[in-house]
Each structure stands twice: as C-alpha cells, then as structure tokens.
Amino acid sequence: MSDIKSILADRNKTHGEYGVHAGVTQCLKSVMRHTQNWGYLNPSQVEALEMISHKIGRILCGDPKHEDHWLDLCGYAMLVVEELRKSKGHQ
DSSP states (O other): OHHHHHHHHHHHHHHHOOOHHHHHHHHHHHHHHHHHGGGGGHHHHHHHHHHHHHHHHHHHOOOOOOOOEEEEHHHHHHHHHHHHHHHHOOO
16 A cells, blocks of 8 residues: 555656646546547547646646656657558558
C-alpha cells in the first residue's frame, strides 16, 4: 500500500490533484462532444482527442514542464495521422 501512496504522491506533482484534473479534463471533453463534427469522427479519432484532452488537463493542472505530457500529445495525434495515411494507401 505504501508503494501506491508513493506513486500517487509522485503523480500529484506531475499530473496535478486528481479531482481538479478530472474536472478540467471533463470540461474539455464536454466542449469537444458538443461540436458539429464530433459525430463524424471514428473511434480512433475520438479516443485520440479524449487522450489529448487528458494530457492537456495534466499540463494545466500539474507540471507544464513535464516533457512526457507534451510527447504524449504528439503520440496520440501521430496515431491518427498514421491511420489516415493507411486508409489513403500511403505508408
């Protein structure tokens, strides 16, 4: 149990307080869900945008200089780019 507490304490420093982060992230997701194109997105695009909003929440509520947050944003966007390229026959 002390390992979990230690991990959570570390994450609090980089990710911010969980309840605050959750509130910010859910607000971002709500805004996205209420846009005109949300219904046209495929599951991969939806998941990528939701994960990107999650990472934005960590940046805004936690340590904005934590490099992993920014790399994760790029990673989720690139997963969608790769999927789009495959669907067009590009590798």
